[in-house]
Amino acid sequence: AQSVTQLGSHVSVSEGALVLLRCNYSSSVPPYLFWYVQYPNQGLQLLLKYTTGATLVKGINGFEAEFKKSETSFHLTKPSAHMSDAAEYFCAVSEVKEKLTFGTGTRLTIIP
Amino acid sequence: DTGVSQNPRHKITKRGQNVTFRCDPISEHNRLYWYRQTLGQGPEFLTYFQNEAQLEKSRLLSDRFSAERPKGSFSTLEIQRTEQGDSAMYLCASSQGQGGGYGYTFGSGTRLTVV
Numbered sequence: 001a002q003s004v005t006q007l008g009s010h011v012s013v014s015e016g017a018l019v020l021l022r023c024n025y026s027s028s029v030p031p032y033l034f035w036y037v038q039y040p041n042q043g044l045q046l047l048l049k050y051t052t053g054a055t056l057v058k059g060i061n062g063f064e065a066e067f068k069k070s071e072t073s074f075h076l077t078k079p080s081a082h083m084s085d086a087a088e089y090f091c092a093v094s095e096v097k098e099k100l101t102f103g104t105g106t107r108l109t110i111i112p
Numbered sequence: 113d114t115g116v117s118q119n120p121r122h123k124i125t126k127r128g129q130n131v132t133f134r135c136d137p138i139s140e141h142n143r144l145y146w147y148r149q150t151l152g153q154g155p156e157f158l159t160y161f162q163n164e165a166q167l168e169k170s171r172l173l174s175d176r177f178s179a180e181r182p183k184g185s186f187s188t189l190e191i192q193r194t195e196q197g198d199s200a201m202y203l204c205a206s207s208q209g210q211g212g213g214y215g216y217t218f219g220s221g222t223r224l225t226v227v
Binding site: 004041105 | 116152155215220
């Protein structure tokens, strides 16, 4: 069965600093991996996804993530945090079926 | 393309009442998904449709829940005899192909509060 663990329910970084949000997954088959962002009282917006091919994936708003099979990880990074990045971030895994399994989320706070 | 639309955005209901939510997916998307998100948690899968056929239902979808997608267009999610534990954000999403491969486009959700 697929599952996702997001380490750190809350992460705070200073504006301009590196953002690192951690995600580890469990899957019985090669997974598809996703990062979504959710702003207050909104639905989820797709940031980026890994399916096959290049393990470093670039997404919107300057975010990127690297699929590391040996570590079963898919951490999300951004070189320089912006105030508008404050939101909740969800990692999700799919075993190439219809449904996604989401982690419990990481709330990112940006310190001015 | 106006995205995925959900109505209402907020619903407050008394325990025991029935409620119905509507989702209008992106028009060319043949898959439609319902998820539930409780406070502090990630979304949990409830059910999905391919065109008008409901192909999978989660164990979370008790007998009080029913979903339909007539004619493969909009979908409704009805909860009968609501309970306080039903309070959550109900999210709808759509996808052109398998959502687990392509990723979904989510709507803004319907927040249900049962008092």
